[in-house]
Amino acid sequence: MGQRPNHMDPDEFRRQGYKAVDWLADYMARLDDLPVKTPVEPGDVRAKLAVSAPKHGEEFSAVLADLDRVIVPGLTHWQAPGFFAYFPANASGPATLADLVSSGLGTQGMMWDTSPAVTELEQHVLDWLAVELDLPERFRGNGVIQDSASSSTLCAVLAARHRAGGIEALPTLVAYTSEQAHSSVIKGLRVAGIPDDRIRIIATTPEYAMRADHLAYEIVQDRKHGLTPFMVIATVGTTSTTAIDPVGELGWVAANFDAWLHVDAAFAGTASLCPEMRFLNAGLESADSYVFNPHKWMLTNLDCSAFFVADRASLNNALSITPEYLHNPASEAGTVVDYRDWQVPLGRRFRALKLWFVIRHYGVEGLRAHIRRHLAWAAELTDWVKADDRFELVAPTVVSLVSFRHAGGDTATRRVLDTVNQSGRAYLTATTLNGQPTLRVAIGGTRTERHHVEELWSLIQSAA
Structure with missing residues (x-):
């Protein structure tokens, strides 16, 4: 049969795992001494790598040594205490260990049937979050973890498009967002087939918040021309200034024209864990979907984006395709959630484990x-x-x-x-x-x- 693959047996995994965890702990300890932004030039990292892949396996110690020689000098250290760029990408000990456990389990949680614990833990911790963030009742029981706010926004767009008539209605659909909205909003609309000339960029106030009166004017003009306003995308905590759009006012306008209101609170949303910051939730009762990223400010390693939707039927119907090989009794009975119908990919990692570890460790x-x-x-x-x-x-x-x-x-x-x-x-x-x-x-x-x-x-x- 030829050469056998050099799998690590449990004892070898334990020995090398201790070394890898020691390396990570040492890295965390020296973060304050490393240059936050790497000074390398393009091509510097590849110049240190072997020209061709190794024909035979190498010692694990050699791979760890090259982390220091090749990789660390070419990193911008997002976990360094002097990192104030972009928005944070929090990592913590409990979340890191949860990622290790999740990787070791290697489970595929695309449906309840393929690993019930993956689905039910995700449902449960997202309900915990909905309560602790004081999100509207309509979002409770309707949460899912995506890889990013970009993916969450895309899913919201697909659900809104489905509710507005689907692919057949596409030539008339118009979306509205702020000039301060994240770039992922435009990308998600483009992916969903909405061309730039049917994406309205709404003006903002001097404080950079979307103007509801301008939104209403643009929608009325589009309706006069036979177009269908299908979606409004608001932001709670814009990238440039963390400005807050008037969600309640925007929701009133959207509801009057049967447009889906999605709220992107990717960074700022975590702050509503604090009761004194609950003003960030103002108007959310009028939203159809909402996203915030625990991987930004809630000590949960990338990737972990919490996406909540009021009308799960529009989301599921937009994304559900069920070939014969995915049929199973639990799904057929309609008694379980199959998260494959809440996202674009089929496969799913066990990301809820990170949230569970973090919430239980920190409280x-x-x-x-x-x-x-x-x-x-x-x-x-x-x-x-x-x-x-x-x-x-x-x-x-x-x-x-x-x-x-x-x-x-x-x-x-x-x-x-x-x-x-x-x-x-x-x-x-x-x-x-x-x-x-x-x-x-x-x-x-x-x-x-x-x-x-x-x-x-x-x-x-x-x-x-």
């Missing part, structure tokens, strides 16, 4: 403490910016993102950005608002402490 109060620290530090940074006449805020600080620019203009703002990022101590990203570059400081890292925010502000001041 709801521990998660609230994590969020409240970042909210407090963002408020402090906002005060520091206001007190320094070299800088100006461009928007209110709603959660833990502070958006500001150098009062000296575009060149000075970019100089601050480049200087901070080249320091290796911190990493920022910028956005453009009103045609001007704007610095974004997103506070939310698992290992970020107040002194890291202070150090960042010192770097910014020195660069000014």
